[in-house]
Amino acid sequence: MAMRPFSLQKRCHFIMKASxxxxxxxxxxxxxxTVIPGVNRLDTQLCYGHVPRWLHCSSAFCKxxxxxxxxxxIIEHEIEKKTKSxxxxxxxxxxxxxDAKSKANFNRVxxxxxxxxxxxxxxxxxxxxxxxxxxxxxxxxxxxxxxxxLDVFPKEVFVPRNFxxxxxxxxxxxxxxxxxxxxxxxxxxxxxxxxxxxxxVQIFGEKxxxxxxxxxxxxxxxKFKNLNPFPVPHELPQDPVDLSRFSLTRxxxxxxxxxxxxxxxxxxxxxxxxxxxxxxxxxxxxxxxRTLLAKHNPSRPVFVEGPxxxxxxxxxxxxxxxxxxxxxxxxQIEEELEPELIGPEQSLFYPQCIDLDLKRDLGDDDxxxxxxxxxxxxxxxxxxxxxxxxxxxxxxxxxxxxNPILGQVPTVFxxxxxxxxxxxxxxxxxxxxxxxxxxxEEEHIIEEEVLHSQGMKR
Amino acid sequence: xxxxxxxxxxxxxxxxxxxQPHITGPVSLHVRTVYERDYRRPGQAxxxxxxxxxxxxxxxxxxxGVKKHFGLLKAEFMERWTGPEGRPLVVHxxxxxxxxxxxxxxxxxxxxxxxxxxxxxxxxxxxxxxxRNNSTCMLYGSLCSAPPRDGETRYSGYCTMRSKQPRASFxxxxxxxxxxxxxxxxxxxxxxxPWMVNVSAETYFSHQRDDMYSYFLYTRxxxxxxxxxxxxxxxxxxxxxxxxxxxxxxxxxxxxxIGFTLGDKADGPFxxxxxxIAVCNDRAHTExxxxxxxxxxxxx
Numbered sequence: 001m002a003m004r005p006f007s008l009q010k011r012c013h014f015i016m017k018a019s020x021x022x023x024x025x026x027x028x029x030x031x032x033x034t035v036i037p038g039v040n041r042l043d044t045q046l047c048y049g050h051v052p053r054w055l056h057c058s059s060a061f062c063k064x065x066x067x068x069x070x071x072x073x074i075i076e077h078e079i080e081k082k083t084k085s086x087x088x089x090x091x092x093x094x095x096x097x098x099d100a101k102s103k104a105n106f107n108r109v110x111x112x113x114x115x116x117x118x119x120x121x122x123x124x125x126x127x128x129x130x131x132x133x134x135x136x137x138x139x140x141x142x143x144x145x146x147x148x149x150l151d152v153f154p155k156e157v158f159v160p161r162n163f164x165x166x167x168x169x170x171x172x173x174x175x176x177x178x179x180x181x182x183x184x185x186x187x188x189x190x191x192x193x194x195x196x197x198x199x200x201v202q203i204f205g206e207k208x209x210x211x212x213x214x215x216x217x218x219x220x221x222x223k224f225k226n227l228n229p230f231p232v233p234h235e236l237p238q239d240p241v242d243l244s245r246f247s248l249t250r251x252x253x254x255x256x257x258x259x260x261x262x263x264x265x266x267x268x269x270x271x272x273x274x275x276x277x278x279x280x281x282x283x284x285x286x287x288x289x290r291t292l293l294a295k296h297n298p299s300r301p302v303f304v305e306g307p308x309x310x311x312x313x314x315x316x317x318x319x320x321x322x323x324x325x326x327x328x329x330x331x332q333i334e335e336e337l338e339p340e341l342i343g344p345e346q347s348l349f350y351p352q353c354i355d356l357d358l359k360r361d362l363g364d365d366d367x368x369x370x371x372x373x374x375x376x377x378x379x380x381x382x383x384x385x386x387x388x389x390x391x392x393x394x395x396x397x398x399x400x401x402x403n404p405i406l407g408q409v410p411t412v413f414x415x416x417x418x419x420x421x422x423x424x425x426x427x428x429x430x431x432x433x434x435x436x437x438x439x440x441e442e443e444h445i446i447e448e449e450v451l452h453s454q455g456m457k458r
Numbered sequence: 459x460x461x462x463x464x465x466x467x468x469x470x471x472x473x474x475x476x477x478q479p480h481i482t483g484p485v486s487l488h489v490r491t492v493y494e495r496d497y498r499r500p501g502q503a504x505x506x507x508x509x510x511x512x513x514x515x516x517x518x519x520x521x522x523g524v525k526k527h528f529g530l531l532k533a534e535f536m537e538r539w540t541g542p543e544g545r546p547l548v549v550h551x552x553x554x555x556x557x558x559x560x561x562x563x564x565x566x567x568x569x570x571x572x573x574x575x576x577x578x579x580x581x582x583x584x585x586x587x588x589x590r591n592n593s594t595c596m597l598y599g600s601l602c603s604a605p606p607r608d609g610e611t612r613y614s615g616y617c618t619m620r621s622k623q624p625r626a627s628f629x630x631x632x633x634x635x636x637x638x639x640x641x642x643x644x645x646x647x648x649x650x651x652p653w654m655v656n657v658s659a660e661t662y663f664s665h666q667r668d669d670m671y672s673y674f675l676y677t678r679x680x681x682x683x684x685x686x687x688x689x690x691x692x693x694x695x696x697x698x699x700x701x702x703x704x705x706x707x708x709x710x711x712x713x714x715x716i717g718f719t720l721g722d723k724a725d726g727p728f729x730x731x732x733x734x735i736a737v738c739n740d741r742a743h744t745e746x747x748x749x750x751x752x753x754x755x756x757x758x
Contacts, residue, residue, distance in 0.1 A: 216701070216703070223749070224674070227674055227676070228652070228674075228676050229676055230650075230677075230678050230679075232650075247679075250650075250678065250679065251650075251678060251679050251680025251681070251682075252680065253678060253680070253682060308649075308681070309649050309726075309727060309729070310649055310650045310679040310680065311649055311650040311651045311679065311724060311726075311728070312650060313724065314724045316724075316727075319680075321681055323681070364554065365552075365555070366554050366555060366738065367555065368557055368734065368736050369555070369557055370557050370560050370733070370734050371560075371562065371593070373589075373591070373593050373594060374593075375591070378681045381680075381681070
């Protein structure tokens with residue numbers, strides 16, 4: 001597999017030498033042919049019986065050339081070229097984008113350009129235009145497309161041949177353009193492959209700037225590839241329940257935590273013809289959180305807070321918390337150790353609890369001299385498709401099955417509308433309804449109602 | 459003769475045209491010192507004021523300055539009596555951890571500068587405030603990666619919080635000396651976005667002033683605090699946003715600033731809550747530098 005590109009390169013080299021020879025003969029034969037316009041010249045070449053492989057073509061491009069329809073296209077483009085303007089390349093893409101913006105169409109535009117002019121005139125401008133259009137066509141993360149784009153460069157022309165050319169910046173605009181292609185790959189986090197390297201060597205030579213760029217990418221990318229301790233896949237799950245499950249396990253950071261789907265998304269139509277949609281409600285709670293909640297003082301309220309944002313690459317999801325206010329110091333109870341751990345029934349040789357200061361040395365104090373931030377405990381987390389109070393109350397009533405104390409504790413909803421611009425359409429609609437009730441105050445707690453649990457949750 | 463006369467005339471015209479703006483117009487000299495650091499946006503007129511026009515000569519400012527600087531000087535003299543850097547010798551010798559910044563009050567935010575790509579014409583916003591119970595630093599805002607339409611700038615979309623360079627009395631530069639530590643320790647709470655930690659150290663030549671040592675800071679997101687330990691050996695050298703080919707380990711004896719940068723191209727609001735920033739000595743970490751220092755082949 002690794003051998004193939006190299007052999008390809010070798011063959012190209014051979015053919016190219018031959019073609020250069022051909023070209024020279026051709027020129028000595030009819031010097032006057034340079035005056036003849038492009039279309040005619042092409043015809044004379046076709047009369048030779050076979051198409052000689054030109055300097056500016058890659059081997060891949062050479063195969064499918066002597067096609068009558070393609071020739072028609074070439075002639076058309078030659079006529080078009082008469083009306084010169086600066087935006088021709090953009091137009092090429094826009095014409096292709098008219099039916100569908102897809103990879104196939106993008107590739108077709110590249111093919112069209114390759115066949116248009118045998119000398120690839122204006123390829124730098126074309127490549128810049130193509131780079132700009134790549135995200136539109138959705139091919140910005142596709143290595144094969146980048147390779148195809150590099151293939152537009154004529155081969156072997158920009159390779160320096162002597163030491164003076166090598167010393168100076170040989171064909172600077174073309175090299176800059178090549179670096180630009182690689183930089184866009186870098187920005188989208190795409191690792192070049194062997195084919196890219198072969199192409200760059202063919203186009204610009206061994207020690208050119210694009211080749212250097214390639215080497216830099218290949219040096220740093222593998223080092224930084226797997227650094228993220230909380231990796232997010234490029235393709236996030238489409239199903240909202242799966243997405244919530246993924247994000248909740250990510251933020252909970254607890255393998256014991258159990259995910260419960262309280263409600264699956266569904267829509268049904270009532271007799272009156274109204275469409276009622278039930279959003280999904282997915283919650284997570286760990287056993288520790290359950291025991292903490294069981295110890296909660298029932299006279300103090302618990303709060304449902306949110307929405308808080310969580311970014312998974314480029315998408316933002318929101319989650320809600322069930323939490324308490326920090327316990328005031330006069331109410332804090334010192335945790336007493338279980339008598340089993342210190343009692344006389346402990347094994348002397350394998351004690352379960354040791355009260356020893358195992359510092360190794362005088363200065364080996366690795367703790368930080370800071371005051372702890374006092375915050376209330378988090379009892380549960382949830383994600384839902386619709387962040388209104390009724391949905392969240394449904395979540396609380398679902399939680400009540402496993403945490404009976406929630407039946408006695410008053411629940412306060414502290415929902416703010418700060419992140420409205422990122423919510424879905426129905427959320428925005430809902431928020432605007434809420435704002436009509438409570439006035440258009442952003443970043444403020446728009447709803448704060450103490451609900452005595454029995455009233456709302458049932 | 460006539461020919462030479464015309465030649466002379468034309469040359470004089472040329473000369474007049476050439477020198478006209480200099481003679482009649484105001485003297486416009488572009489004073490650009492070595493230490494000028496401001497980024498000048500494309501199309502923006504250069505600052506043609508004289509250096510003394512930029513200084514505010516104000517009596518109250520002078521009094522404040524005298525008070526501040528002599529106070530600092532006095533503190534510098536007095537702290538020698540307790541020990542190096544104002545701490546007892548035992549603490550200085552035995553310390554394994556040092557808390558550099560903890561955000562416990564409004565004055566702790568004065569040591570930080572928050573910038574966004576507003577200064578290059580972008581549309582991101584970044585603000586800093588204290589957290590809910592006034593004991594954390596909350597960096598928030600919104601990121602917008604649309605580049606400014608000035609024809610030159612190609613990328614945009616960053617938000618940064620950077621500490622101010624510490625200054626001794628009379629505006630002498632002071633540096634952090636972290637040479638007895640090897641790990642940066644942060645307690646943060648983010649929203650899942652990746653950040654970058656930038657440490658800039660004092661350099662010898664002025665052309666190295668954009669050198670920065672950077673590493674990534676990944677946040678988990680969610681309601682829990684996250685303890686992050688980053689060994690200083692992992693920081694790589696970059697200058698003006700480009701990772702450099704020849705890498706050097708970060709010299710910790712003269713560290714100027716530390717900064718946090720967000721630039722992950724995801725448009726939308728962001729937040730990062732920082733509890734404290736500390737350095738510690740991780741005795742299990744013995745690596746000196748994580749990247750190759752030998753001459754590589756092919757040399758990049």
